[in-house]
Every structure is written in C-alpha cells, then in structure tokens.
Amino acid sequence: MxxxxxxxxxxxxxxxxxxxxxxxxxxxxxxxxxxxxxxxxxxxxxxxxxxxxxxxxxxxxxxxxxxxxxxxxxxxxxxxxxxxxxxxxxxxxxxxxxxxxxxxxxxxxxxxxxxxxxxxxxxxxxxxxxxxxxxxxxxASLQDPSLEIRRDAVAHSIAKAAALVDDDNESALAAYKTTLNSARDLDQIETITKAIEDLGGTVNLSKHFGFLMDWHLIGPFDNSGTKGFDVAYGPEVKIDLGNAIEGKMGNVKWFTHSTEDRYGMMDLNQIMPEKYKGAIAYAYTTFESVKAQDVEIRLGCVNGNKIWVNGKMITSNHVYHANTSIDQYIAKANLKAGSNEILVKVAQNEQEESWAQRWQFQLRVCDQFGTAILSSDRK
Amino acid sequence: MKNKYNIYLLLAFLTTCTPLLSVDWADFRGPDGNPVHDGSLPLNWDVKNNTNVAWRTSLPGRGVSSPIVVGDLVVVTASGGSKQQRLFVLGFDQTSGKQRWKRSFWATGRTYTHPTSSNAAPSPVSDGEYIYAFYSSNDLVCLDLDGNLMWYRGLAHDYPKAGNDVGMASSPAIAGDVVIVQIENQGDSFASGIDRITGEELWRVPRDPRANWSSPVAYKETDGSYTVLLQSPSGLNAVEAKTGNEKWTKDLSCGNITSPLKIDDAIYFGAGGTTKLKLNETGTTPETLWNANRLTANAASPIVDGDKLYIVSGSIVKCADSSNGDLLWQVRLKGRFWATPILSNGHLYTFNQDGLVQIVKTGEEGEIVAEFEVGEPVLGTPAAANNALFFRSDSTLWKISK
Structure with missing residues (x-):
C-alpha cells in the first residue's frame, strides 16, 4: 500500500x-x-x-x-x-x-x-x-577595483618580475616597483619589498601603507579593573598640549614621539616612562588633508581602543589581548580640507600572562581599497 | 541548478512518505558527540604509496574544521583569500572522492585568526536534510544536500562586536528544529537558537563576555523536547533548545576549548580536570558524581566507551574508569594535540598538530601500535563511517579505508 x-x-x-x-x-x-x-x-x-x-x-x-x-x-x-x-x-x-x-x-x-x-x-x-x-x-588588472582580481594580477606580475632576475635585474627592479604600486595585501607587499631590497632598491614601507609616525602622547590614566575605558579623561574633553593634567599617578604632560618602525608601530611599553598595567594612554596627531574627503582610519591594536576624528568618536573596541594585525579595525571618517585632529585612546588591562603584556597601536589613513592617503605635510 | 531545486521539492514532498536520509557522522565528534565508530578502520596506511588511502583531494583553502559524512556525501569547509574572507562549503562523493558541488561566499564578520587556526574552524553539522556550515567570522550557511542555498546569516553582521581575532571555533549543534550557535567573546557575546528552516532567530541570550571555543551539545529529553549544554569558563548551563531559557547551571571553573559529552544520564566535562554529572528525571541541577583533577584535557574533548573514559592531557592519552574517574593507564605521545581522537575497534586514532597519526591500542594497558605521517598539519577531529576514516589536513581531505 x-x-x-x-x-x-x-x-x-x-x-x-x-x-x-x-x-x-x-x-x-x-x-x-x-x-x-x-x-x-x-x-x-x-x-x-x-x-x-x-x-x-x-x-x-x-x-x-x-x-x-x-x-x-x-x-x-x-x-x-x-x-x-x-x-x-x-x-x-x-x-x-x-x-x-x-x-x-x-x-x-x-x-x-x-x-x-x-x-x-x-x-x-x-x-x-x-x-x-x-x-x-x-x-590588464593591476589597478582593478576588485581587490581579489587585483591580487591575482599582482601575483602574476610578481612571477613575471621574478623571471627577469639575474638575466635583467634593472628590468626586474622596475617591474617590482610597478607591481608594488598596485599591491594592497600585506603578504604581497612584503614579498615585493624583499625582492626590491635584494636587488639593491629601497622601499619606504611606512609611506606605502600611510602609517602615521609622529604623535603627541600623554598618560597613564587609571584603567584598574578596565573601568577607565569609558571614563572621559582630560584629552577627551579638550586637547591642551601645554598644560599638565591629573593622571593615574600624579600630573602628566603631553610629550612627542616619532616611531621609526616601518609598520608605524607605537610600542607604548617602550615609549611611556614605565610598563604600566591597568592604564590608559592617549595619542594625538594632526592630519593635513588637501581636500574634504571620506577616508578609512585603519588601526591595529591589541588593547582596548577608541578613536576620535575632529572630536567625533569613530570606533570603540573594548577588547584586550585577542591578537592584532595591520588594519584590524577599520572605521570610516570624514576629513575636512586642512587640518584634522586624530585622537587615539589605548587601554591596557591587568592580565599577568606573558602573552598579555603588549601595549601598542599602529594607525594609517587610506581609501576603501587600502591605498595610502598621506598628510600633505608628510616629509 | 534549476532541476536541483525541483528535485529538492520532490524530496521535501516525499518526506511525508519516507524517512530522512540516513546520517552517518554528521556532527563535530560524530553521533551524540562521542567519537566512537562501530566498525573497523585500517591500522596501517601510507600516504606516499597510497596504501589504504582510498582518495585524497586538494581543497580550495585552509581549515581546521572536521569533515562530516551525510549519506553518500562528505562535506567539509575551508577558507581562503588574503584575509581568509572567502568561505567554501564543499560536497564530495564518499566513494569516489569526486567533488559534487562547491559553494563560495564572502565573510561578513571578522576574519582574523591565529596563524595555526582558520576562518573555517567550526565544523559543519547536518540533520540529514540540510547542512549548516559555520565560520569564525560568524557566518552561518544553510544548504541542502545538493549544495543549494536555503539561507545565509551573517551573525557578526547583525551583531558587529561578535568576534575574536584569535579565531572562533565553536561548532553549531542541531536540537530538533533549532540550530544552536555559541558565540562567546569580549564583544557581543551570546548563544542563539535559529530556526533551521527559515534561518530566523528564535532566541538569543547573553553569555560570559570572555573568549570561549567550546561547542554546544544538544540532547533529546524523554518528552521529546531538546536541551542544550553550554560550557563556558564560568560554568556549565543547560537551556531549553526552543527558548534559550535556563534549566540549570553548575557554577564551576570550566575549560574554554573542550566540549561537554553527554552519554545516557551522565555528562562529562572539563572542570577541575574532568567532572562527571548525573542527570535526574526532574530536569533540575544534576548531581556531581566525581571530579578527577588528574584528568585535565587541553583541547581534545572526552570520549567514553562503556566503563572507559579517554582524554588527551597535553601529549598524554589517559584512560580512566568512567564510573569513578580513577586513572587506569596513560601513554605519552609525540606532539601537540587539538583534534579529539576517534575510538574504533579497540584503537584510539590520534592526530597531532604536525600531522603525525599515532594509533593507541586500548585494553588493560595502552600501547602505540602504529605511526604515520600525513605531511600536513591536522587540527580537525576526524570523522568515521562505513569502515572508513575521513579527515582533513590543512588543505587536503582524505579517505582512509581498506
């Protein structure tokens, strides 16, 4: 049935x-x-x-x-x-x-x-x-707006440049440099950079990425129990580079630091007077934009962080020691023509494990494709 | 594909007349979450000479997820692209290893992971009708067995702070008509029940905002309802699958990588070593039967076969009496382990991170009886069906059978 x-x-x-x-x-x-x-x-x-x-x-x-x-x-x-x-x-x-x-x-x-x-x-x-x-x-795709197609085109171009090495190093170097202008992925950029340097050429990697290298810094402010993350300390209220303000362990003042790291890393454990725990540091810089434009602010930070552009908070990430990488956090921002203020809050917690000691950030300004946008006063 | 949809309609219609397709090994860690295969797997194989290697096939990306076996289909996930943003679900013929279909997507959530892990870390699961593939980026895909998309959810698209840049790895579970996901991290941390047919959210409950990689475990109650176990660093909870309402909780410091194992009226889970609970008929908080602090598992989850409990502690396989937690024997292996071993015909098949297979004969004592190199890292738990072993190394899917 x-x-x-x-x-x-x-x-x-x-x-x-x-x-x-x-x-x-x-x-x-x-x-x-x-x-x-x-x-x-x-x-x-x-x-x-x-x-x-x-x-x-x-x-x-x-x-x-x-x-x-x-x-x-x-x-x-x-x-x-x-x-x-x-x-x-x-x-x-x-x-x-x-x-x-x-x-x-x-x-x-x-x-x-x-x-x-x-x-x-x-x-x-x-x-x-x-x-x-x-x-x-x-x-035909080295400048393709599809970053996936472009990546394949860059790989294709790298292979062609590599084939020239030894037979015609001058042409190989030129081919690598052309390819670098198209590359947007870290692994390919590093491959090309090494090849160029092996051929005697130079690459300004921090400029290629557009990392911001020069900062004003202040801290530490209290982040015991990670409770300082949402406390609006002085720099969030007003940027005053000249005067001391109250910090976690007494008055603190802004000071300047320029990183020489080619990936723009600001290692706060080295830059600040001590390796503070349960602490917050602020980093401030200005960015000269040739025009009003929409950009992406891309941050790599293994600590809790917030970013403000011209006083407007564009991202907030209360995450500690869960890995980091270039472009880890991407936030959209509107730059005005002329000078723009960028403020970064970097919060360290009190974890004791050896893998939870880093206190650092790296920040760049770029377009939606990851192409660096440089401050007009960048040297 | 147009015909495939028609065939799907046909199958759906005939479901009223025929039972669902047989399911062989359709979950992370196999049927009931206990990776025991009632069959005989090869005790020796050689990947260089293809001895007992029925087939192998390259995958379009990396992964540490487990394959699953659904009828005559083997399903595995992978991720690729410069940022692991490309997601793949692949269906292979179990007999020939031929790819039947490939589905490709773009991740909508965070794709960063530790280099040893992958966006394709959670294992897929199937109810025999649909496949549910999940990723570290919290993308949840529902396909039918022909690879036709039924629905696609971006859970980190909905809740943008959900994610862990070390990588997420919790595998989904099916509890009746509900797909359960456990997304625990420092951002949007929650568990959710999702309608398996529509993909719509049935419930969502907040969870401990700490990193956790443990997978939910579902089981059927005598009244036909389903209960879900959720293990977190802060404890073990049981919730109703249809509502997410809590039934009971054990506030214990638990492991955040291993997953609980429910066998009959007992639960084994990683708390203070290993803890065994006894479920009661009233559905209230279960009694603790024993706790054995010598039975600390790192990543691999417990296995129970009758009166024997097996765990992997560091690089040591430990066998204990499942009735009281007493250690019976232990064997030191080589390497570091992420994959849970499979037990078959009195042998534990262990895979270390470097791709070294070490087969341990169980009994009164444990003994390593065979070692094989796979040649690629293996972090995913294998699957077994029809006297064949299926596993995935970094970017290759394997079938081992006589």
Whole structure:
C-alpha cells in the first residue's frame, strides 16, 4: 500500500515539476534579484528571498550576467545569496553540457563599473571554464577595483618580475616597483619589498601603507579593573598640549614621539616612562588633508581602543589581548580640507600572562581599497 | 541548478512518505558527540604509496574544521583569500572522492585568526536534510544536500562586536528544529537558537563576555523536547533548545576549548580536570558524581566507551574508569594535540598538530601500535563511517579505508 502511495506521490510531483520547470526571463529575473537584495539584518526578508532563490534557479545560463548585474556589495548578505544562485546555475549548466556564455562574462569583467564581487564571480568562472583568458585579464588588472582580481594580477606580475632576475635585474627592479604600486595585501607587499631590497632598491614601507609616525602622547590614566575605558579623561574633553593634567599617578604632560618602525608601530611599553598595567594612554596627531574627503582610519591594536576624528568618536573596541594585525579595525571618517585632529585612546588591562603584556597601536589613513592617503605635510 | 531545486521539492514532498536520509557522522565528534565508530578502520596506511588511502583531494583553502559524512556525501569547509574572507562549503562523493558541488561566499564578520587556526574552524553539522556550515567570522550557511542555498546569516553582521581575532571555533549543534550557535567573546557575546528552516532567530541570550571555543551539545529529553549544554569558563548551563531559557547551571571553573559529552544520564566535562554529572528525571541541577583533577584535557574533548573514559592531557592519552574517574593507564605521545581522537575497534586514532597519526591500542594497558605521517598539519577531529576514516589536513581531505 505504501509503495503505491509513494508511486502516486511521485507521479503528482513529477507532473508539477514539469509545469514549474519553465525558465525565468528579463523582468522576472530583476524582480527576483530585487527580492533577494531586500534581505536585511537578523533574517529579515528570508521567506521572500528563499522563494526567489528557487525561482531564480530556473534562469537560463545565457542570462547569467543579468543576475551578476544585480549584485550590490553594499548588501553583504544579499551578494552571498546571489553568488550561490549564479554558481548553482553555471554548475548545473556545465553538468548538463550546456555552453556557458564566456564572451558575456568577459564583457562583464571589462566594465569596471560593475560590482567588484560580481566581476570576481565572472572571473573565477572564466578561469575555471576557459583558462586561456586568464593571462590577458590579469595583464590588464593591476589597478582593478576588485581587490581579489587585483591580487591575482599582482601575483602574476610578481612571477613575471621574478623571471627577469639575474638575466635583467634593472628590468626586474622596475617591474617590482610597478607591481608594488598596485599591491594592497600585506603578504604581497612584503614579498615585493624583499625582492626590491635584494636587488639593491629601497622601499619606504611606512609611506606605502600611510602609517602615521609622529604623535603627541600623554598618560597613564587609571584603567584598574578596565573601568577607565569609558571614563572621559582630560584629552577627551579638550586637547591642551601645554598644560599638565591629573593622571593615574600624579600630573602628566603631553610629550612627542616619532616611531621609526616601518609598520608605524607605537610600542607604548617602550615609549611611556614605565610598563604600566591597568592604564590608559592617549595619542594625538594632526592630519593635513588637501581636500574634504571620506577616508578609512585603519588601526591595529591589541588593547582596548577608541578613536576620535575632529572630536567625533569613530570606533570603540573594548577588547584586550585577542591578537592584532595591520588594519584590524577599520572605521570610516570624514576629513575636512586642512587640518584634522586624530585622537587615539589605548587601554591596557591587568592580565599577568606573558602573552598579555603588549601595549601598542599602529594607525594609517587610506581609501576603501587600502591605498595610502598621506598628510600633505608628510616629509 | 534549476532541476536541483525541483528535485529538492520532490524530496521535501516525499518526506511525508519516507524517512530522512540516513546520517552517518554528521556532527563535530560524530553521533551524540562521542567519537566512537562501530566498525573497523585500517591500522596501517601510507600516504606516499597510497596504501589504504582510498582518495585524497586538494581543497580550495585552509581549515581546521572536521569533515562530516551525510549519506553518500562528505562535506567539509575551508577558507581562503588574503584575509581568509572567502568561505567554501564543499560536497564530495564518499566513494569516489569526486567533488559534487562547491559553494563560495564572502565573510561578513571578522576574519582574523591565529596563524595555526582558520576562518573555517567550526565544523559543519547536518540533520540529514540540510547542512549548516559555520565560520569564525560568524557566518552561518544553510544548504541542502545538493549544495543549494536555503539561507545565509551573517551573525557578526547583525551583531558587529561578535568576534575574536584569535579565531572562533565553536561548532553549531542541531536540537530538533533549532540550530544552536555559541558565540562567546569580549564583544557581543551570546548563544542563539535559529530556526533551521527559515534561518530566523528564535532566541538569543547573553553569555560570559570572555573568549570561549567550546561547542554546544544538544540532547533529546524523554518528552521529546531538546536541551542544550553550554560550557563556558564560568560554568556549565543547560537551556531549553526552543527558548534559550535556563534549566540549570553548575557554577564551576570550566575549560574554554573542550566540549561537554553527554552519554545516557551522565555528562562529562572539563572542570577541575574532568567532572562527571548525573542527570535526574526532574530536569533540575544534576548531581556531581566525581571530579578527577588528574584528568585535565587541553583541547581534545572526552570520549567514553562503556566503563572507559579517554582524554588527551597535553601529549598524554589517559584512560580512566568512567564510573569513578580513577586513572587506569596513560601513554605519552609525540606532539601537540587539538583534534579529539576517534575510538574504533579497540584503537584510539590520534592526530597531532604536525600531522603525525599515532594509533593507541586500548585494553588493560595502552600501547602505540602504529605511526604515520600525513605531511600536513591536522587540527580537525576526524570523522568515521562505513569502515572508513575521513579527515582533513590543512588543505587536503582524505579517505582512509581498506
């Protein structure tokens, strides 16, 4: 009985599937991708998006760039749904022996106004299905707005420069320097820097990254029990570089320090009079901007931290000794033309473990791609 | 893929007539969180000569997560890209090792980890119908068995302070219709129950704001409801899976890497060495049966097989009497361990961080009976199904079988 019931179920479903199997086209695709692009926080819009995904899966692979055109990477969640749809459609098409429109994907990549992540998807499928196009794409992609495509282009360029070493060191050095201008990832920058220096060249790494090297400092202020993190000590109220103010262990005054570390590291355990625990230091500097512009302030800091730009707090991270790296915290800021004030609060706790003693920060100003923006008075 | 969705609809419809697909090893540490395989695994293999290596396949990124086996599918996660921002979920045919599908995403949360770890640190889990892949960046992906996306949540996108730049590693658990995640760190620290079908949040409760890598453990009560164990440095809590409401708590200083093990009416967990609790029928705070401070596990979680308890303490495998915690024997191994061993046919299969496999014969005494080099670091706990061992080294997935 159950066997026949199953057969009946199967027949009904297969009939239904036949009716449902019609492809979606044109405006339908746009409506479906719009539903997916409406996904919000905390699962908002999931029900409609799930239905849309099921329908979107019926898209003919020849229309794949229409879905790619709907990518908007400002919605980080939606691009992942859309990517899954694109990958599934192409994967199914290749399984079925259908032709994937490589020419359309190539044109899609060429238009740099298209979404960076969508272009990356197209690139990956081209490399997978038509790898002969890879080198030509990468040769033209050293300044690509897709940092993932650019990374591959930089790797390609590094390999070409390396091939010149010994036979033509002058050309190799020039090739490395050109490549460095495009590199944005730390590992590639370090690889290129070493190669340039091995060839007798020099690299101003701190300038390449845009680390701020010259600071005014003051401290310590009390952070016993980490309770000072949200206390607005004097520097948060008013920057007065001339007068002493009350600190944790008596009056403290601003002093200056310039780091020579090529990664812009300010090691407060070395710079401050002592290796304070349960303490806060403030660092202050000015940044001369040639114009009003939106920038990213990128901080690496293993301690609790806050940053203010022109008096406005742009990030707050009450985290201690949980690893650090360049660009660990990224905050957006609006610079005005002329002089801008940057204030950093660096909070040390009282952990005693050997791995919990660092008290330091490194900060740079750059654009959304990680390209350094330099203060106009930088030497 | 359009046909895959139709097939999914077909499968969903037939679910009323047929049970879900069989599930073999679909969780971190296997069925019930106790990595014991009722089968026979090879006692010798050689990766250079492919002796007993059924297949191996390169992965598109790194990872320290465990593979899982769901029917004839092996699923593993990986992460790649310059900042580990690329997330991968991969499905392989269990028999041939051929890749059936690959899904790729961009992380929406923090992607920094210690170099030895990876964004792909939490292990995926499956209920036999869907796969739930989770990452250090707190991205939670639900796929069907054909790799079709059911939903995608960015939990650190929702709660931006959630994360730990050392890396998160807690694996999700399934409790009935609820996916449980435990996201404990110095920022937005919480546990949450998420509807397994819709991906919507059912509940969220604040947790100890300290780093923790322990994974939640779910079990079914006699009334059909599910309870979830959450181990943190400040204690062990039991909560209702559907609501997150607390049922009981044990305020003990607990390990923050190992995960609890629930077997029948007992719970073994890392507190003051190892502690054993006895659950009661009323669902109130369980009684402490014993505590053994000599049984301190660092990263690997406890394993119980009848009257024997096994833990890895530093580089020493310890066997204890599970009824009272008395130490029976111990064997010193080589190296540092993150992966929980698998017990099969009287042998513990241990993997150290350097990729050295050391097989310990258990019994009245422990004895190392075999050693093999994998050639890559191994930090993820292996899986076992159908007399085969599945494990992932840094960027390779392996099947070991006769």
């Amino acid at each position: 159950i066997y026949y019931l199953r057969k009946l179920c199967l027949s009904v479903v297969l009939l239904g599937l036949g009716l449902m199997n019609a492809s979606v086209f044109g405006a339908e695709i746009d409506e479906l991708t719009a539903q997916i692009n409406s996904i919000g926080l905390k699962g908002a819009g999931h029900a409609k998006a799930r239905s849309a995904m099921a329908e979107l899966a019926k898209t003919d692979v020849t229309d794949i760039t229409q879905i790619l055109s709907s990518f908007d990477s400002s919605n980080k969640l939606a691009v992942n749904w859309l990517r899954a749809a694109v990958d599934g459609i192409i994967e199914q098409a290749t399984d079925n022996g259908e032709a994937v429109p490589i020419d359309s994907l190539l044109k899609f990549i060429e238009d740099r106004n298209n979404d960076a992540n969508a272009r990356r998807v197209a690139y990956e499928w081209i490399v997978e299905l038509a790898p002969g196009n890879r080198d030509a794409i990468l040769l």
